[in-house]
Every structure is written in structure tokens, then in C-alpha cells.
Amino acid sequence: xxxxxxxxxxxxxxxxxKDTRISGYMLESALESGFNSAxxxxxxxxxxxxxxxxxxxxxxxxxxxxxxxxxxxxxxxNGIKFFSAQGTKLPDRWEEQVEAALDEPPVxxxxxxxxxxxxxxxxxxxxxxxxxxTFSNDLTLRGLRIVVDAAxxxxxxxxxxVFHELGAEVISIGCSPDGFNINRDVGATHPDALVRAVRAxxxxxxxxxxxxxxxxxxxDAQGRLYNGDELLYLMTIDRLSRGExxxxxxxxxxxxxxxxxxxxxxxxxFVRAKVGDRYVLEELVKNGWxxxxxxxxxxxxxxxxxxxxxxxxxxxxxxxxxxxxxxxPQLLADVKLFPQVLLNVRLQPxxxxxxxxRLAEVTRDAEQxxxxxxxxxxxxxxxxxxxxxxxxxxxxxxxxxxxxTLANVAREAS
Numbered sequence: 293x294x295x296x297x298x299x300x301x302x303x304x305x306x307x308x309x310k311d312t313r314i315s316g317y318m319l320e321s322a323l324e325s326g327f328n329s330a331x332x333x334x335x336x337x338x339x340x341x342x343x344x345x346x347x348x349x350x351x352x353x354x355x356x357x358x359x360x361x362x363x364x365x366x367x368x369x370n371g372i373k374f375f376s377a378q379g380t381k382l383p384d385r386w387e388e389q390v391e392a393a394l395d396e397p398p399v400x401x402x403x404x405x406x407x408x409x410x411x412x413x414x415x416x417x418x419x420x421x422x423x424x425x426t427f428s429n430d431l432t433l434r435g436l437r438i439v440v441d442a443a444x445x446x447x448x449x450x451x452x453x454v455f456h457e458l459g460a461e462v463i464s465i466g467c468s469p470d471g472f473n474i475n476r477d478v479g480a481t482h483p484d485a486l487v488r489a490v491r492a493x494x495x496x497x498x499x500x501x502x503x504x505x506x507x508x509x510x511x512d513a514q515g516r517l518y519n520g521d522e523l524l525y526l527m528t529i530d531r532l533s534r535g536e537x538x539x540x541x542x543x544x545x546x547x548x549x550x551x552x553x554x555x556x557x558x559x560x561x562f563v564r565a566k567v568g569d570r571y572v573l574e575e576l577v578k579n580g581w582x583x584x585x586x587x588x589x590x591x592x593x594x595x596x597x598x599x600x601x602x603x604x605x606x607x608x609x610x611x612x613x614x615x616x617x618x619x620x621p622q623l624l625a626d627v628k629l630f631p632q633v634l635l636n637v638r639l640q641p642x643x644x645x646x647x648x649x650r651l652a653e654v655t656r657d658a659e660q661x662x663x664x665x666x667x668x669x670x671x672x673x674x675x676x677x678x679x680x681x682x683x684x685x686x687x688x689x690x691x692x693x694x695x696x697t698l699a700n701v702a703r704e705a706s
């Protein structure tokens with residue numbers, strides 16, 4: 293990657309951030325050495341949310357941003373993500389150049405051209421100020437008690453400060469990382485801890501992030517959990533209430549049908565992308581729209597940030613509640629999520645599930661019966677040998693019946 297950067301820049305600079313996994317130290321050191329050996333300068337950010345690295349890459353006019361994180365996975369896993377100079381995902385063309393360079397003989401910079409490394413000591417503070425800048429200047433969180441769960445991850449030293457400095461009384465959980473406890477029984481993927489803390493502390497809201505803080509789940513004062521589909525709708529109607537144009541919103545194949553129906557009632561076009569925030573972003577850019585997201589809590593507000601950001605998304609939701617002087621359930625009264633049943637069917641190696649004519653026939657019959665009162669989605673997992681069968685319907689009994697029927701037909705051919 294350093295060699296590819298050097299082809300267009302004489303002295304590139306790369307920012308490196310990480311989450312709180314113990315393996316982050318090792319990978320950070322290896323990346324630093326690799327970039328320096330290619331003649332690339334490095335700025336170390338320390339533990340910082342993925343969207344924080346994206347922001348600072350753009351703000352510091354760096355050539356590339358690097359995040360060492362495995363997001364919502366357990367501590368044993370780790371990974372590396374890259375951002376362009378604009379704080380966006382790297383284009384395919386750039387990735388292809390790097391892949392081609394892997395086949396070339398290794399070349400290192402000479403001694404006089406080796407890169408240097410420094411640390412940006414106030415990286416966390418700069419990102420905190422950026423997050424606060426996305427919250428309306430004429431509003432405050434005073435009078436609100438908020439539980440903040442950072443999943444023992446990259447936002448452990450940032451998330452509580454953001455909400456506190458905007459006026460909220462903050463109760464922190466999941467903010468004591470030890471290198472091994474990231475995402476363990478806390479955070480957006482384990483929201484039970486947040487629900488218990490909100491109820492125990494009689495809080496107004498609960499906010500849960502995942503290990504790299506690009507994913508959000510929220511809880512209201514009654515301990516009711518709200519997923520990304522509902523929060524995306526709320527962000528949309530807040531903009532509409534302020535007279536802003538929202539020509540369209542992007543969800544995924546898994547977005548609850550009730551959100552699509554509610555948005556269309558508001559005159560907002562809704563488009564489904566493939567599952568994954570990358571595909572949501574591609575669809576937003578293609579249409580020139582601002583808002584999109586997934587039920588998992590990856591939410592995009594491109595008028596606020598170039599990438600999904602759990603903290604910024606939480607502030608957008610809280611801003612809507614404060615401005616309207618209404619709670620989450622009051623603002624979301626128009627959206628009654630359809631019951632959704634998801635079943636997994638294990639596939640045999642090499643099995644072509646699309647060739648199952650019986651499954652296609654039963655699916656077609658079920659879709660005709662459900663009409664516009666439900667939806668069926670059958671797709672192969674991208675990471676496991678599983679066929680995912682999802683059915684939504686206004687009736688929970690219908691959703692369960694058709695999901696079980698389709699799963700059974702799929703198993704018969706496996």
C-alpha cells in the first residue's frame with residue numbers, strides 16, 4: 293500500500309487508529325514499520341472509533357486512514373480497514389492497484405527516504421469536538437440522564453464525554469477495556485446490559501455502540517430497544533419536520549417492511565441495497581441522497597459524516613427528541629414493525645439452492661398469498677454455508693408459518 297501511495301505522492305502520510313483488542317499493539321507496530329519502510333510517514337491516533345479515523349483522515353489532509361479493528365467480533369479476531377483521503381471507503385480501482393503490487397518484487401525506500409512516525413496526542417479531543425458539532429447549537433441535553441455503553445471498545449474514553457459536554461447526566465457501562473473484554477456481554481450486539489442499566493438508573497435513554505463505534509442501538513426510559521430501521525425513520529421525519537427535502541432513503545434487503553410503508557406515506561422514496569453498509573453507501577452516492585442504514589445499527593447521514601458513525605447517529609436521534617419535546621415511542625408511533633422470522637438452513641458443500649424448483653414454487657405461492665401484507669427474502673450467507681430464510685408479515689403467525697414451511701422445503705433438498 294505504501295508503494296502504491298508513493299506513485300502519486302512524494303511524501304504520503306497515513307493515520308493509524310485502533311480499537312482496544314490486545315492484538316492491536318502488534319498489528320499497529322507492524323503497519324507502522326511497513327509504511328515507514330516504503331517511505332510513508334505515519335501518525336498514530338491510539339484507540340479511536342472507526343468513524344473518528346475517517347474524520348481525522350479528512351481533517352488532517354492525510355493520504356490514507358487505517359483502522360485496526362474487528363468491529364463487533366470477540367477479542368480474538370482482528371482486521372484492518374482503510375479510508376481514502378476523503379474519509380470514504382477506498383474505490384475498487386485503488387484496491388486493484390494494491391492487489392497488483394502484491395505480485396511485484398518487494399522494494400523498500402533507501403535510508404534517507406524512510407518514513408517517520410509521530411503520535412497525535414489530542415486525536416480523541418478533536419473527534420469529540422467533531423461529534424458535538426453535528427448537534428444543533430441551539431439545543432442541549434440538560435435534564436436528560438443517559439446510559440452510555442461503549443462495549444469496552446474504541447469509544448470508551450470518548451462517548452461519555454460527548455454526551456456529558458452537551459449537558460447530559462451520563463452513566464457509563466462497557467467503558468473499562470482490558471484488551472480481552474471488547475463486545476463481551478455489552479454493547480450494541482448484547483443490549484441486555486444496557487436495558488438493565490437504563491431501568492436500574494431510571495434513565496431517559498440508553499445508547500449502545502459496538503467495538504469500533506460505527507453501530508448504534510438505543511433504549512427508551514421503559515427499557516424498550518430500538519433498532520437501526522426505526523432510528524433511520526426517526527432521523528428522516530426529523531429532517532422533514534424542519535422543512536428539509538428528503539427525496540429518498542436507502543435501506544437493505546433486511547430492512548423491516550413497516551419502515552418502507554411509513555416512509556412512502558410521507559412521500560419519501562425507499563430503495564433497498566444488498567446487506568452491508570458499503571452497498572448502502574454506494575446506493576446513496578448513486579442517487580445523491582443523504583440518509584440510509586441497516587437494522588443492525590449502521591446508519592449513514594452523509595450531510596453529517598462520510599461514513600456510518602454510532603455517536604453522530606445517536607446525537608441525531610436525541611436532537612430530534614429534544615427539538616420535538618417527545619420521547620422515542622411518541623415520535624415512532626406511526627411505525628409498527630412487522631413481525632420478522634429468520635431461519636437458517638445449513639447447505640451442503642457446492643449445493644445450488646437456486647436450482648431447488650420446489651422451493652421456488654412454494655416461495656411464489658407464499659408471496660402471492662401475502663401480497664402487500666408481507667415479504668419473503670431467501671439468500672445465502674456471505675460468511676457461512678447457510679441459507680437464510682426471512683419472512684415478514686403483519687401477522688406473527690403468518691410470518692412463522694411461511695418461514696417454517698420454506699425452511700422445511702429447503703432442508704428436504706439439502
